[in-house]
């Protein structure tokens with residue numbers, strides 16, 4: 093690539109249940125962002141079924157990549173001249189799902205003779221706030237990833253230098269939202285629906301526990317909140333195991349009660365995140381932290397967005413909060429962070445393998 097030429101990256105994402113591809117220029121300008129969701133395939137099971145997810149990725153990956161090229165104004169015949177590298181989310185995630193994206197990326201890199209770049213999905217969520225905005229991310233930062241698979245607090249020294257400060261010891265916050273939605277009969281995935289109903293409810297109506305763990309802990313726990321909601325909705329169970337019987341179910345609730353349960357659940361779920369975020373900022377005091385970076389599907393949540401805005405203002409920190417379309421899993425965040433790695437010539441070879449556990453420590 094000649095000096096001054098802009099870098100155009102194709103990003104591919106298939107770590108869980110979204111098949112996504114995107115073209116991003118100079119690690120910031122999103123030219124296309126195509127996402128094929130699989131909600132309808134997993135809804136009846138109340139969660140993502142790995143085998144169904146990987147099969148659906150196989151069917152969708154090529155049409156999604158083609159559409160991302162078309163929407164970016166790139167003809168398939170000229171793709172090998174217009175695309176400078178192929179970035180792919182290769183970790184963490186479901187092994188069968190990751191394998192589809194990684195195999196497609198390798199095939200294109202080989203066929204087009206372009207560099208292949210493996211990107212960590214969680215680091216990419218922390219980069220999403222840099223997409224389609226003028227201001228670059230400011231480091232060092234405190235980073236928060238809240239999604240269906242992750243609830244993690246980090247020290248972010250640079251987009252590729254991320255150190256974990258705390259993470260969930262049981263469920264991820266998005267998983268707790270999805271289970272709450274199932275318990276309340278709101279369907280799957282339910283995070284957005286719980287958020288919508290919460291906005292109409294009284295958040296003080298029910299008292300749900302806000303997990304603190306130790307006085308200094310930066311870890312999270314959502315299993316207690318989940319159980320507490322279960323008992324609130326269905327009453328105390330009698331009997332054990334298969335014999336366990338509840339007093340009632342969600343269809344005994346009034347619409348008003350559902351709104352109030354959602355609002356009270358949301359106060360506790362987001363309250364726990366804010367508590368740990370404040371602790372992380374306070375314990376990093378004087379350590380040069382300039383900004384707060386938030387990412388992941390739950391960063392689309394209305395209450396979280398409002399509360400992190402207030403917190404950043406209060407602590408005099410810049411806030412990098414992605415536009416809603418870049419909160420949920422997408423290929424643009426992969427292509428964006430891929431662009432940063434491209435500029436640093438951090439390439440992978442065709443031996444790149446999916447890593448379900450991820451690279452963050």
Ligand code: KG4
Pocket residue numbers: 108238239240241242265266267269270281282283284287388389390392393394419420421
């Ligand atoms: O980042 P993401 O697409 O997937 C993972 O990397 O896990 O996050 C998906 C999660 C789901 O659990 C979904 O219910 C949740 O994000 N979510 C929300 C909202 N929108 C999506 N949770 C709470 N409030 C929302 N508005």
Ligand code: ZN
Pocket residue numbers: 213217239240388389420421
């Ligand atoms: Zn994600």
